Amino acid sequence: MKAPRFSYVRPQSLDEVLRLLGEHGDEARVLAGGQSLMPVLNMRLAQPKLLIDINRIDALKGISINDGMVRIGALARHAEVMASPIVAQRLPLIAEAMPHVAHVAVRNRGTFGGSIALADPAAELPACILALRATIVLASLRGRRTVAADDFFQGLYETARAPDELLVEVLIPEQKDDHVSVFMELSRRQGDFALAGLACHARVQQRAMREARLVYFGSEAKPTLALHAMAAIEGRQWSPQLSEAACAALADDLDPIDNTFGRPATKLHLQRVLTQRALAEAVQRASVQ
Amino acid sequence: MSLEEQLEITVTVNGERITRSVPVRQHLVDFLRTELGLTGSHIGCEHGICGACSVRVDGAVVRGCLMLAVQTDGSDVVTIEGLTESGEVADLQESFVERNALQCGYCTSGMLMTAADLLKGGKSAARDDIRVFLSGQYCRCTGYQTIIDAVEATLKGRGL
Numbered sequence: 001m002k003a004p005r006f007s008y009v010r011p012q013s014l015d016e017v018l019r020l021l022g023e024h025g026d027e028a029r030v031l032a033g034g035q036s037l038m039p040v041l042n043m044r045l046a047q048p049k050l051l052i053d054i055n056r057i058d059a060l061k062g063i064s065i066n067d068g069m070v071r072i073g074a075l076a077r078h079a080e081v082m083a084s085p086i087v088a089q090r091l092p093l094i095a096e097a098m099p100h101v102a103h104v105a106v107r108n109r110g111t112f113g114g115s116i117a118l119a120d121p122a123a124e125l126p127a128c129i130l131a132l133r134a135t136i137v138l139a140s141l142r143g144r145r146t147v148a149a150d151d152f153f154q155g156l157y158e159t160a161r162a163p164d165e166l167l168v169e170v171l172i173p174e175q176k177d178d179h180v181s182v183f184m185e186l187s188r189r190q191g192d193f194a195l196a197g198l199a200c201h202a203r204v205q206q207r208a209m210r211e212a213r214l215v216y217f218g219s220e221a222k223p224t225l226a227l228h229a230m231a232a233i234e235g236r237q238w239s240p241q242l243s244e245a246a247c248a249a250l251a252d253d254l255d256p257i258d259n260t261f262g263r264p265a266t267k268l269h270l271q272r273v274l275t276q277r278a279l280a281e282a283v284q285r286a287s288v289q
Numbered sequence: 290m291s292l293e294e295q296l297e298i299t300v301t302v303n304g305e306r307i308t309r310s311v312p313v314r315q316h317l318v319d320f321l322r323t324e325l326g327l328t329g330s331h332i333g334c335e336h337g338i339c340g341a342c343s344v345r346v347d348g349a350v351v352r353g354c355l356m357l358a359v360q361t362d363g364s365d366v367v368t369i370e371g372l373t374e375s376g377e378v379a380d381l382q383e384s385f386v387e388r389n390a391l392q393c394g395y396c397t398s399g400m401l402m403t404a405a406d407l408l409k410g411g412k413s414a415a416r417d418d419i420r421v422f423l424s425g426q427y428c429r430c431t432g433y434q435t436i437i438d439a440v441e442a443t444l445k446g447r448g449l
Contacts, residue, residue: 002319034355034357102425104350105351109352
């Protein structure tokens with residue numbers, strides 16, 4: 001279908017964007033890459049009064065590193081993130097996730113900030129930044145504030161962002177030398193929506209994982225930190241039995257959505273399969289590091 | 290109902306600079322097809338799944354239904370008509386015909402636009418890589434094998 005009627009503005013400065021958001025709040029929608037917003041408009045699932053096109057705001061672009069912290073601007077395109085040497089070297093978890101983020105034409109437009117701000121339950125990047133303990137920077141006329149990824153994702157498409165706030169950048173600590181990350185996803189075709197997925201980040205010493213962060217997505221309403229499974233493996237040497245224990249604990253962590261992509265039991269099974277593969281892979285990667 | 294909000298844009302399409310007033314809610318493919326008569330880009334699903342509307346904007350292949358025409362103000366747009374005219378993918382098109390890589394042809398312009406992006410990279414690609422690269426393009430006729438064949442043959446023909 002065709003998008004419903006709306007007004008369109010293309011501000012030239014961040015201040016102007018914030019002023020418009022302050023004025024219109026949730027009657028306005030921010031148009032970044034548009035790869036999720038445009039389908040929603042074309043299918044008439046939303047009828048915003050105003051689209052605020054932020055594509056020409058230079059302050060929101062770019063990927064840089066400063067003192068061990070990688071800054072990814074809200075407008076960094078997925079293709080840019082995928083090709084970034086900084087991401088490849090400092091954020092191997094995100095580098096591994098990128099080929100799963102949609103398809104080439106969508107990656108050429110879709111943005112990092114858009115994916116985080118929308119918080120689609122099947123999206124890879126929210127899970128990655130939660131695993132990596134990133135910080136989200138929000139701006140509004142009221143000023144700037146930072147929100148830890150742990151507090152940002154609150155529910156199905158629900159985040160800590162207020163209607164008058166713009167996500168301007170994400171700050172992600174670079175992966176330390178003694179850490180390992182693994183990203184895995186199951187989907188019908190590569191690039192399609194995830195049925196199950198896991199972003200894993202941990203310090204590995206002598207085949208034991210410490211401070212492990214296991215974040216599940218695809219099956220859940222929001223990217224979900226598996227606290228019980230994490231506790232089950234903390235500091236213990238990897239073994240098939242330990243892997244089984246983590247999988248058993250997952251039942252207390254996950255509450256898979258029942259939909260046409262599968263039943264909760266199927267999705268829990270798939271997440272357990274990924275868990276076993278990912279833990280073994282993490283230990284393997286640590287051994288060759 | 291209020292009048293349709295319009296905005297004037299200047300955009301280069303297939304090398305020609307044009308200025309038009311467009312409804313702000315019109316997506317790029319509708320603009321190309323209805324306003325400029327460039328009907329080589331097809332409309333399939335209109336929500337970014339099928340890839341039939343793929344066009345090149347500022348050198349990168351994009352979904353024509355997921356970008357507003359007003360957003361291309363100041364941009365360089367290339368459609369299958371322009372790509373054909375330039376001869377950039379003449380070998381790929383020949384290869385598609387030789388291998389029967391199309392039946393109804395509805396997906397073909399999008400397939401060619403996307404495969405052109407792969408060829409433009411100038412790197413070799415295994416069959417699996419080609420398959421992944423084209424995985425965002427739907428074809429309901431061929432079963433994809435001949436399309437992969439055609440792209441693979443073109444890469445080889447270019448010494449990649």
